[in-house]
Amino acid sequence: MNNEINSSPALNKRIHSIDIVRGIVMVIMALDHIRDLMHVSSLTQSPTDLNTTTPFLFFTRWITYLCAPTFVFLSGTSAYLSMKRRGDIDATRKFLLKRGLWLILMEFTLVNFVLWFDVQFRILMLQVIAAIGAGFIILSFLLKVNLKTIGLVSLLIIFSHNLLQFLPQINSKAISVLLNIFFVPGPQTVSKDFIFFTAYPVIPWAVMLLLGFSFGKVFEREAASQKIYLLNCSVIALLLFFILRFVNVYGDPFPWSAQKETAMTIVSFFNVTKYAPSLQFDLLFFGIMFLLLWLTTDLSGWFQNIFSVYGKVPMFYYLIHLYLIRLAVFVMVFAQGFHWKDLLFGPFQFGRPASGSGISLGMVYLVWLLIVVLLYTLCKWYGNYKMQHKEKEWLRYL
Secondary structure, three states: OOOEOOOOHHHOOOOHHHHHHHHHHHHHHHHHHHHHHHEOOOOOOOOOOOOOOOHHHHHHHHHHHHHHHHHHHHHHHHHHHHHHHHOEHHHHHHHHHHHHHHHHHHHHHHHHHHHHOOOOOOEEEEOHHHHHHHHHHHHHOOOOOOHHHHHHHHHHHHHHHHHHHHOOOOOOHHHHHHHHHHOOOEEEEEEOOEEEEEOOOHHHHHHHHHHHHHHHHHHHOOHHHHHHHHHHHHHHHHHHHHHHHHHOOOOOOOOOOOOOOHHHHHHHHHOOOOOOOOHHHHHHHHHHHHHHHHHOOOOOOHHHHHHHHHHOOHHHHHHHHHHHHHHHHHHHHHHOOOOHHHOEOOOOOOOEOOOOOOEOHHHHHHHHHHHHHHHHHHHHHHHHHHHHOOOOHHHHHO
């Protein structure tokens, strides 16, 4: 039948390297969100602004750049592996549609609420979860398309989308809205009381998911063949990054430049653009992701056991870690002597006073470790519960 595909016996078990790498980046992701919501200068200082940042602050932010592209890419890969296990394209299409819509709904309700803690929802931000949701919806209509075609078209978009930066400014509200949603990040003021902000434009992130889907066939190979392919992909991606970055002409809207100090020159060199992800950004962090997948292909022991606990329940982890961080923010500001009336909520406010609150970067790392340890226990419990109750269909969406 046309809606059936041959399932692969090699895929009956989970791919441990995917769980491990996904777990690694999710642990790193918590560091960025804690820094963003709790660091003393996070409301006034950008960690990527070369005029005010420090190497330590910059690389605390930079390492977390690995999270979103890895998370999105592996979401596509997992969709492929799930389809092969299921062996039914129509069932996979229905699941991807439902999951995509659920992720978008979750982004605009649970995630946006915990970020701004604003019951009026005066701002809705389209972030990585909604971008993944949109990617799943797009993918659901492409399941019968040849994998190579999906991969090649995705690569073509990734390599060419930086050409948009050379287009002249277009003074059209309708076109501006479409560009914001699909290609270029930015806010749209819907009314004086409501802002729609696109942080993760759909197309640059959706094509990462589609590329990950087309890459899924690699995991049908034997471990030795997988490792060779992953290492080759890592070397090619990183080599292309360094070539493009040194040439300094195409692939990122902000070229690097020599600074007064060597450390800051290094910062400038690696200060690639995430919003929207540039070609150089993609190459650098795909290269690191492939390297991690290569390193963990046949890894076992305590490292696998710890990080796969997080990696097996990504959506559960994502939601719970945000709410734990929000709780930590309240504990912080009240411990620093502020009262509820001092807290600011609404667009681009994080429930903190206008000034005087926050913790040092060293304390950010300490809070990060504490929250990650607590999350391990919660994720292990939920992972076991999910395994023991496979008959509960709704658990597949969290």
